[in-house]
Amino acid sequence: MRELAVDLGERSYPIFIGSGVLTAHELLLPHLEQPRAVLVTNETVAPLYLERVTTMLERHAVRVDSVVLPDGEQYKNWQTLEKIYDTLVDTRAERTTPLIALGGGVIGDMTGFAAATWQRGAPFVQMPTTLLAQVDSSVGGKTAINHPRGKNMIGAFHQPRAVLIDTDTLATLPLRELRAGLAEVIKYGLIRDAAFFEWLEGHMEALLALEPGAVAFAIERSCRNKAEVVAADETERGERALLNLGHTFGHAIETGTGYVGWLHGEAVAVGMLMAAEVSLRLGWLDENELARIEGLLIRAGLPVQGPGLPVDEMLHWMAGDKKVSGGRLRLVLLQGIGRAVVTAEVPPSVLRAAIEARS
Amino acid sequence: MRELAVDLGERSYPIFIGSGVLTAHELLLPHLEQPRAVLVTNETVAPLYLERVTTMLERHAVRVDSVVLPDGEQYKNWQTLEKIYDTLVDTRAERTTPLIALGGGVIGDMTGFAAATWQRGAPFVQMPTTLLAQVDSSVGGKTAINHPRGKNMIGAFHQPRAVLIDTDTLATLPLRELRAGLAEVIKYGLIRDAAFFEWLEGHMEALLALEPGAVAFAIERSCRNKAEVVAADETERGERALLNLGHTFGHAIETGTGYVGWLHGEAVAVGMLMAAEVSLRLGWLDENELARIEGLLIRAGLPVQGPGLPVDEMLHWMAGDKKVSGGRLRLVLLQGIGRAVVTAEVPPSVLRAAIEARS
Known part of the structure; x- marks a missing residue:
């Protein structure tokens, strides 16, 4: 397992890279402010990894609510984002309830933007499952959705609390x-x-x-x-x-x-x-x-x-x-x-x- | 004219209070990063003050684009916010193009949230025209829209560049x-x-x-x-x-x-x-x-x-x-x-x- 840090003063956070990181509770739990989390993923990733991550968290007494979004850049818009907000409202998520992005760049960008704007700023963790998200979009705090006439036009800078990169997920990547x-x-x-x-x-x-x-x-x-x-x-x-x-x-x-x-x-x-x-x-x-x-x-x-x-x-x-x-x-x-x-x-x-x- | 400051380090900004502040170009112009602005107001305020502010700005070579929203808390939602984003896209607003909120608390909150999220953060100026906005919502950087099941649930902290409070506007306030x-x-x-x-x-x-x-x-x-x-x-x-x-x-x-x-x-x-x-x-x-x-x-x-x-x-x-x-x-x-x-x-x-x- 390799560990890096993004050095941003009080907003600094670690990046963990390695095999099996997705279920390494000792890496994730210290970065959850509450014994609960809202997990955001998509229809492609959910059958592969959602249960595994959920089970790991529940075994450590973390309540998990999850929302499964359609897969694709064309869904990186307000209508899809609303599904995240609805889940946050329905499950009574609080200002300190952590969101977890489990998926590629679209999931990371949207979950990050939802976290940036939920009650004016909630914590979130990145669990990128595509190479692109692992090497780029999960690190650095850029979050966004698309406008029909401009990519990433609506967004915010909002740093994650941690980035957990499980290299095993690349085995299932097309x-x-x-x-x-x-x-x-x-x-x-x-x-x-x-x-x-x-x-x-x-x-x-x-x-x-x-x-x-x-x-x-x-x-x-x-x-x-x-x-x-x-x-x-x-x-x-x-x-x-x-x-x-x-x-x-x-x-x-x-x-x-x-x-x-x-x-x-x-x-x-x-x-x-x-x-x-x-x-x-x-x-x-x-x-x-x-x-x-x-x-x-x-x-x-x-x-x-x-x-x-x-x-x-x-x-x-x-x-x-x-x-x-x-x-x-x-x-x-x-x-x-x-x-x-x-x-x-x-x-x-x-x-x-x-x-x-x-x- | 009275002047206060909100002391927030590099995000500090002045509050100007007085008669005629709405058309005092010498107060506003130093806070515009570009010789253009996107002015956001509503159907009630527009007939009263939009032309006055627009004329003042255009006289000083500031290009003004404006968007007029419906009036009322029930419109403080994503559908209305999209009208602001559409105007920003249509008029090719840039990351440093200032937004101006001309109206009450709803206009201020929505314009502020649009600015907070436009290209991950654009500047904005508050011109509150209701007493409530003048004494409370225009100061302090809280921006938001409502979720159908929770007021101000979706928002961001984003400080304005200046707050211009024209006490004359209270004369037209119901x-x-x-x-x-x-x-x-x-x-x-x-x-x-x-x-x-x-x-x-x-x-x-x-x-x-x-x-x-x-x-x-x-x-x-x-x-x-x-x-x-x-x-x-x-x-x-x-x-x-x-x-x-x-x-x-x-x-x-x-x-x-x-x-x-x-x-x-x-x-x-x-x-x-x-x-x-x-x-x-x-x-x-x-x-x-x-x-x-x-x-x-x-x-x-x-x-x-x-x-x-x-x-x-x-x-x-x-x-x-x-x-x-x-x-x-x-x-x-x-x-x-x-x-x-x-x-x-x-x-x-x-x-x-x-x-x-x-x-």
Whole structure:
């Protein structure tokens, strides 16, 4: 079992990574303020893990109420969130009743937002069961739901009390979801950890084969990178924006396709290539680096071309991005592998050409 | 013009109180991060003040988009909130685009919650136009919407950048709403300011007649009391709970009547009397003090009996209160005029008798 900490003063919390973490009561119980919890999961994860976690908690005299939501990014909206609120009201949840998110990024984001807003702020714990949630969305306190016309437009910063990452859950994860999670893993190499990128070039097949040592290392290294960035800039006033490499493009693909058909990680993979294409055209990245990025994404089984949305539509959705400031779109670009920067200085023709190259 | 500050470190902000503050651009403009704003108001306030504020802003090159909501506590819900989000999306509001709440407590609470959750936190300014909002809800950063089965159950702490209180707006306020606001004014006297309570006993008719000096004094004194409590305990871990005197009872009345028929201040007036009845039965308050409280509420034109909800129903709604902890209801009670305390030690029979006396 590996343990990391996200260092945020009185809001600091641990990340536990390892086999069997999901039922390790000694890790979870110290982070529950009450001998009860409201467990939020979805229809896919519930048959796999809900009973196991519930039994563990009840054996330790923790009352468990649970709510099972439909599965999919298209349900990350107010109507689904209301089911969580209704359960909280029905079960008389209090301001200090902990919520537990058992599932992927959608479950984590929605449960976190419900906790952020329930009685103006309740505690919650993340139990991510997808690679994407384990390496990215469960850490750092970003919570949100989507607006029909903008991904993650409605949300809050609300840190969990603990993150419990059970690497065994990846055994039940569909391969496509595993690949999608690898996009965020590769992202850390690209934005700030060239050595990790090289390690990934040497271990992609081991990761896809779920070799335990490789998987645990990749998750820990990803979480460490994320924790360092979040500790330095909790509410994204500066450096944290670098974590959004590929996300402005990716969110446009997700919104433009109605949140169906494209997994978040798949959209981010194409988005990172669009960012790389911009960087190439600005002379910040060379052809060889672009080829290495594309090559690694292909080996991870990720798409390297978008769904064919018109450039004008991509630009329309991108103009609503949260990084737009004073009407100017700010983009995360690459000045080489392992070095991301934020800039608002991209000529429109360059941007269009880069999107077209991968649309 | 009077000026106070709410002292919360980097989240500190000023409260301006006076005649004509609504169009005092020199007070507002320094608190807008962008030369644009999204103004939120309702169908009652819009015909009175929207054009005036819009014109003032546009004259100073501030672009204004506005959204006009239906008026009433029964609209303080997600469906209405979505209209604000839709306007934010439609007008391409950014993370630093300021929202302005122009209206009473419902508008302030909803605009504040929209700001708290728009792109994980946008700035906002309070322009309260009812006495209740001016002396209470616009100050302190509590934002919320109602759940059908629980008032203010969904919300966030999110401080405004400034509070602009134009005392002239009280001239257009219906008398019933003025009276409702006086309930919260009287509350400050009861919980922590006996001298203010005495002053109110000497000036109730002046307040109802809107004598400018008396009104400005009462608003400033109320805001000063609130600002002190909020500065000491921003997120209600202790002392701030005292501000809820009468509110656990009052919220039960509001929820039990479906958020229609009873104004918040009216429900709080009866709720404060229920708290006083409990305190009397515990021997903490004497008959003379109870009579003084009732007498002042009557002179303010406030109800001193509830809508006749059965005691069991009152207790049902109260059991969902945000101050419930570990299944125990905590109540704010009085140990004399000017001295409120929180306790979880009320015998059920005493609680029932006190509610019955005023139900």
